[in-house]
Amino acid sequence: MAAKTTVLYERHRALGARFIEFAGWLMPVQYEGIVSEHLAVRRQAGLFDLGHMGQVVVRGRDALPFLQELTPNDVAKLRPGRAHYSLFLYPSGGVVDDIIVYHLPGGGEYFLVVNAANTEKDLAWLADWRAQRPDLVVDIENVSDRTGMLAIQGPLAEAILQELTTYDLASVPWFGIVRVTVAGVETLVARTGYTGEDGFELYCPIERTGDVWDALLEAGRPKGLVPVGLGARDTLRIEAALPLYGQELSAEITPLEAGLDWVIRWEKGPFIGREALERQREQGPPRRLVGFELVGRGGIPRTGYEVRVGDDVIGAVTSGTASPTLGKTIGMALIASRYAGVGQPFQVVIRGKPVDAVQVSMPFYRRPRRTARA
Amino acid sequence: MAEVRDGLRYTRTHEWVRLEGDVAVVGVTDFAQSELGDITYLELPEPGTTVKQGDSMGVIESVKAASDIYAPVSGEVVEANRAVVDAPEIVNKSPYDDAWLVKIRLSDPTELDRLMDAEAYRKYLSETAAMA
Numbered sequence: 001m002a003a004k005t006t007v008l009y010e011r012h013r014a015l016g017a018r019f020i021e022f023a024g025w026l027m028p029v030q031y032e033g034i035v036s037e038h039l040a041v042r043r044q045a046g047l048f049d050l051g052h053m054g055q056v057v058v059r060g061r062d063a064l065p066f067l068q069e070l071t072p073n074d075v076a077k078l079r080p081g082r083a084h085y086s087l088f089l090y091p092s093g094g095v096v097d098d099i100i101v102y103h104l105p106g107g108g109e110y111f112l113v114v115n116a117a118n119t120e121k122d123l124a125w126l127a128d129w130r131a132q133r134p135d136l137v138v139d140i141e142n143v144s145d146r147t148g149m150l151a152i153q154g155p156l157a158e159a160i161l162q163e164l165t166t167y168d169l170a171s172v173p174w175f176g177i178v179r180v181t182v183a184g185v186e187t188l189v190a191r192t193g194y195t196g197e198d199g200f201e202l203y204c205p206i207e208r209t210g211d212v213w214d215a216l217l218e219a220g221r222p223k224g225l226v227p228v229g230l231g232a233r234d235t236l237r238i239e240a241a242l243p244l245y246g247q248e249l250s251a252e253i254t255p256l257e258a259g260l261d262w263v264i265r266w267e268k269g270p271f272i273g274r275e276a277l278e279r280q281r282e283q284g285p286p287r288r289l290v291g292f293e294l295v296g297r298g299g300i301p302r303t304g305y306e307v308r309v310g311d312d313v314i315g316a317v318t319s320g321t322a323s324p325t326l327g328k329t330i331g332m333a334l335i336a337s338r339y340a341g342v343g344q345p346f347q348v349v350i351r352g353k354p355v356d357a358v359q360v361s362m363p364f365y366r367r368p369r370r371t372a373r374a
Numbered sequence: 375m376a377e378v379r380d381g382l383r384y385t386r387t388h389e390w391v392r393l394e395g396d397v398a399v400v401g402v403t404d405f406a407q408s409e410l411g412d413i414t415y416l417e418l419p420e421p422g423t424t425v426k427q428g429d430s431m432g433v434i435e436s437v438k439a440a441s442d443i444y445a446p447v448s449g450e451v452v453e454a455n456r457a458v459v460d461a462p463e464i465v466n467k468s469p470y471d472d473a474w475l476v477k478i479r480l481s482d483p484t485e486l487d488r489l490m491d492a493e494a495y496r497k498y499l500s501e502t503a504a505m506a
Contacts, residue, residue: 033466034437035412231411235437299415299435322414322437329414351433351440 006051007148007209015227023117025052027230034231038324041195041236042365044224045154047216048233054119054144055203056112056126062136063110070129070272071101072255074265080107083175083192087255087263088125089273093280094251095258097122098243100192102177111177111188111203115245119144129272148209152216152225153199153236155367160220161189161200164212169200183215194233196240197367235321241291241332241362247303247318248289248332256285257334259362287315288340291362294329294348298355301331306349307357314339317348323364330364331357376405376499379470383486384495389446390470391489398447398478398486402434405499407469410436413462418443418454418476425451425478427485432475434465443475447485453477 003026012019017028028049030037040046058067067075073086080103088096097118102111114122119142126140152161162169167180169189177190188203204212217225234244243249248258255263256277264277294301301320306313320331331348339346342361347354378384383391388406392399407413415435425431425445432443454476458464465473480486490498 029438030411033412231438297415299417299433299440300437302440324412 004052006049007206008049008051008213011210011213012049012227017227017229020230022230023052023115025116027052028227030229030231031227034229034235035324037226037228037232038235040224040226041154041197041228041232042325043155044226045152045156045160045199045220046195046226046228046232047213047220048151048153048228049213050149050151050201051206051209052116053149054114054116054122054142055147055149056114056123057141057143058110058112058126058138059108059141060137060139062138063108066130066133066136066138067101067110068268069133069270070126071099072264072271072273072277073101074268075101075103075110076268077265078103081105081177082173083177083190085263087249087260088122089255089271089277090251091273091276092251093254093256093273093276095245095249095253095255096125096251098245098249102188102190104188105177105179113149113201118245146206148204148206148212150202150204150209150213150216151193151195151199152202152220153193153195153197153228154225155198156220156223156225157197157199160216160223160225163219164215165189183212185212187212194240194242195236196242196363196365197236234319235324238319238321238330238332239323239325239363239365241364243289244319248334253287253289253334254280254285256280257287258289284337286337287334288337289318289332289334290340290359291364292331292333292346292348292357292359293364295345295356295358297329298348298353299350300329301333301348301350301355301357307333307335308347308349308354309339309345314346320348325365330360332362376403376408377470378403378405378492378496378499380492382470382492383446383489384492384498385444385446385489386498387442387444389444391446391486392474393486394477396480396483397452398449398480399474400446400476400478401469401474402443402465403495404469406434407466410434410441411438412436413465415440416459416462416465416475418459419451421451421453423451425449427482427488434462445478446489447478447480447482449478449481451476452479
């Protein structure tokens with residue numbers, strides 16, 4: 001089956017993008033180069049086409065109790081115009097997907113953004129639970145095909161986006177979402193992202209995505225904005241220690257193992273996966289996701305590479321990269337809990353050779369705090 | 375379009391060779407560096423190592439992928455470029471000049487006949503691109 005393309009495909013080609021197939025989509029992996037795009041996001045701003053990601057609207061009288069049962073974060077605490085990170089969990093405690101839940105301005109409608117690779121699985125999952133609760137009045141709508149998604153990320157993201165809207169973006173809090181006009185297009189603008197920088201994710205009618213993209217590039221170019229592909233998206237999220245489904249999260253990895261304890265609001269009551277996670281919390285998770293850096297050179301620790309202490313295999317690398325910002329080789333690994341601890345050494349086996357690494361705290365990169373906004 | 379320099383010899387695995395007497399200066403081509411993207415790590419054979427034409431003699435790794443470096447000729451490695459190992463990004467900037475990788479003293483000069491000249495390599499690249 002041919003890979004799908006987003007509505008911006010021809011624009012990416014014209015910008016000189018190279019493409020890779022990701023989750024059934026043909027997406028730009030890079031334009032100028034991964035490192036230069038990465039650094040542009042850290043220093044100025046970058047523009048991302050996220051048209052591959054899925055969006056689902058959950059509405060109806062019982063949307064709140066439905067989502068409350070389906071996700072471990074506390075949806076009752078989510079006011080209109082705010083978002084939180086959350087998960088779909090299997091009863092086993094493993095992860096179906098990691099998601100952002102937006103409570104849309106006005107209230108009562110929830111907008112869920114899910115991973116491209118999991119969109120179909122998530123929709124089936126939602127339909128399945130929906131069918132088990134015929135008593136609930138809930139409407140689930142897949143709006144992925146009519147929603148364009150862009151992200152503008154970096155220290156200059158707000159200034160660039162502000163040129164295209166009259167809404168005072170400085171008033172949008174972290175994980176806030178507003179419905180505004182951007183370059184003449186009605187858009188949901190959320191202060192969220194996947195890079196470790198300040199920035200926004202934008203949702204607009206799919207047929208207007210190109211107009212918003214063009215306007216952002218034009219407004220941003222003089223300030224150093226560049227288009228950014230999936231290559232730098234990955235290195236940026238690794239520096240920020242943000243998990244990627246399929247690597248740090250999966251059906252076989254629980255949120256407790258992945259260090260996502262903060263997502264689980266035990267006080268909220270029942271949710272799918274709760275019993276399994278309670279048991280694991282009592283016993284202690286058998287594995288832990290840890291951050292590490294290589295002590296010397298030795299190549300890039302890639303997904304699946306063995307982690308050892310002496311001759312004992314203690315786990316595997318989930319993600320790794322040469323960090324453009326830090327000038328170090330960094331990674332995350334899922335290892336037996338008893339070996340986890342900042343400062344503890346282990347070896348990563350790269351092409352058959354054990355390379356020394358030491359555990360470090362995450363995130364690897366934290367954006368500098370700017371002086372308070374007026 | 376990737377630069378292909380006249381006067382060099384090329385492999386199908388995108389190494390180049392420049393002959394200096396009985397020593398082959400070896401690097402990777404502009405096409406190779408461009409395909410790999412930002413190069414972050416290099417592993418080269420130590421001087422004194424004997425290498426055989428077509429065998430892997432090192433590793434070149436970018437943010438995207440790792441790939442073997444193959445010996446374009448057989449012989450003894452007489453020098454490895456430490457400057458490039460310390461700053462692998464030089465390969466992206468200057469694949470034919472500053473980023474030479476190793477020098478190999480040829481044990482069998484007739485092996486050079488099995489390599490492509492610039493014209494043949496250009497044709498090879500255009501065929502490779504047509505397949506992609």
